[in-house]
Amino acid sequence: MKRLLPFFLCLGIILFWSSCREDFEFSPSTGNLEFERDTVYLDTVFTNIGSSTYNLKVYNRSDEDIVIPTIQLENGVGSFYRMNVDGTTGLPGAQEGKFFENVELLANDSLFIFIETTIDIETLSSSDTQFLYTDRILFDSGNNQQDVDLVTLVKDAMFIFPSRDENTGIIETLTFDVDGDGTPDETTLQGRFLETDELTFTNEKPYVIYGYAAVGDGQTLTMEPGVRVHFHADSGIIVTDGGTLNINGDLSTNPEVLENEVILEGDRLEPLFTDVPGQWGTIWLFNGSMNNTINYATIKNATIGVLSEGNQDEANDKLTITNSQIYNSSAFGILGRATSIAGENVVINNSGQSSFAGTFGGKYNFTHCTIANYWNSSFRQFPSVLLNDFTVDENNTVFTNDLTEANFNNCIIYGNDNPEFLLEDEGAVFNFKFNNCLLRFDNSTLAGTGNYVFSDGMFYEGNIFNVDPDFEGPFDNLMRIGQDSGANGIGSPDFLISPDILGNARTSPPDAGAYISTTFED
Structure with missing residues (x-):
């Protein structure tokens, strides 16, 4: 009982004062509001796609409770912006989110204004592919009026999306031969096949893809230099049996900036999403697709950057x-399954599992490539490079397939784990070789056993182990190597490819990896 006395005493005092307190008296605002910032920049958006929500904090620094007579958008009901003031949407009807009356703000207190936008660029300009849209938030009027600017860059785009049934709301899914028996199979992948006039992507406007854009039998999807492709969640490109993908980026006139490359990434343009993995699906080269090429491209923030299946022979x-x-893949940078891949001057980094995985056998040849993994967002199960020749079905039955060749020449295979390559064989044919590479493998238990006999010239020749590659900034995908790199001059002239990924000439003996070494600026 003694412990409860202080509680009841405090409660009585609170009730006494609250019963005696008169209602708040609010004075009109005198134009002395303060703002968190004088301009709210809403990051770039695509036409007719809603932005993220941005906020503005408004302060009453005075010792008086005030009322703001009006808060409104200067462009009125025609504004493409919409607001929410401290959880309210303002007047109903056409002025909802545009006009607010008698907004109360206590002394030495603040309120939040939340701002969003969805802009139709066609109503702004019929010719521009991007447009700077502005408005102002007006606080009060007359001599007491204050304002905060709103600025958004809106881009026009080519949209590719599946149809939706008006009656059922069901979104179109892809139908193609999944199991190779010649009979089309209905899948659960939302998407559609590209029309003939959609098979060439140009750099006039960015492309925004919802669902999977599919390339059919006898079709070739070509992406020209400077193309930008943005994928919504669970979207990507699938090249089916008989189809072909050609990504034809080009080296910029400024070798330090790959502005003519083709960039494939998510459709969230805010800086917050610049390096967020797993924003979209994959580029899926399905069994039966053929002669696929990717040159001067950046593929970032996917689940799997490129998934290639079948046709190894x-x-x-x-x-x-x-x-x-290929950067920031939440699972794999490149995942091959019983397939054939040739890579030159390729950089892969920051993958949730492996940066390159050649699984269920296949044929793989990589020369002057930097295959690294400095993933630090979560635990990863696999090293930078994974090779195996088997798969396991749902009944735990093991199936094997020959790894006919897997050659890594003048490459860097490194990362923030150890070891950074794993070789798992279950069958009779498991052919691989590392030539003149910088490798991370510092494991005394495995070294000298099985596939890790580094003195065996049939599998390892001219390699350097566990010497710092001196990357410029691997956690930020800056993968150039410095003057102190362990990869400098270790490459074999027999595998020399010139120029490097930035167009710089290689000399003999070459540096390993996709870049020649350079001196970093402070």
């Missing part, structure tokens, strides 16, 4: 990828 490689970068 075809005369031409299933995928040839050159002078390209």
Whole structure:
């Protein structure tokens, strides 16, 4: 009982004062509001796609409770912006989110204004592909009026999306031969096949893809230099049986900036999403697709950057990828399954599992590539490079397939884990070789056993182990190497490819990896 006496005493005092207190008396605002900032920049948006929500804090620094007679958008009901003031949407009807009356603000207190926008660029300009849209938030009127500017860059775009049934609301899904028996199979992948006039992507406008844009039998999807492709969540490109993908980026006239490259990334343009992994699905080179090429491209923030399946015994490689970068994949940078891939001047980094995985056998040849993994967002199960020749079904039955070749020449294979390559074989044919590479493998238990006999010239020749590659900033995907790199001059002239990924000539003996070494600026 003694412990409860202080509680009841405090409660009685609170009730006494609250019963005696008169209602708040609010004085009109005198134009002395203070703002968190004088301009709210809403990051770039695509036409007709809603922005993120931005906020503005408004302060009453005075010792008086005030009322703001009006808060409104200068462009009125025609404004593309909409507001929420401390949880309220303002007047109903056309003025909702545009006009607010008698907003109360206590002494030495603040309120939040939340701002969003959805802009139709066609109502702003019929010719521009981007437009700077502005408005102002007006506080009060007359001599007491104050304002905060709103600024948004809106871009026009080409939109590719599946149809939706008006009656059922069901979104169109892809139908193609999944199991190779010649009979089309209905899948659960939302998307549609590209029309003939959609098979060439140009750099006139960015492309925004919802669902999977599919390339059908006998079709070739071509992406020209400077193309920008943005994928919504669970979206991507799928090249089905008989289809081909050609990404034809080019080296910029400024070798330090790959502005003519093709960039494939998510559709969230805010800086917060610049390096967020797993924003979209994958580029899926399905079994039966052929002669796929990727040159001067950056593929970032996918679940799997490139997924290539099947056709390992075809005369031409299933995928040839050159002078390209793959970053921030939540699972794999490149995942091959019983397929054939040739890569030159390729950089892969920051993958949730492996940066490159050649699984269920196949044929793989990488020359002057930097395959690294400095993933630090979560635990990863696999190293930078994973090779195996088997798969396991739902009944735990193991199936094997020959790894006919896996050659890594003048490459860097490194990361923030150890070891950074894993070789798992279950079958009779498991052919691999590392030539003149900088490798991270500092494991006394595994070294000298199984596939890790580094003195065996059939599998390892001219390699350097566990010497710092001196990357410029690997956690930020800055993968150039410095003057102190362990990769400097260790490459073999027999595998020399010139120029490097930035167009710089290689000399002999070459540096390993996709870049020649450079001196970093402070």
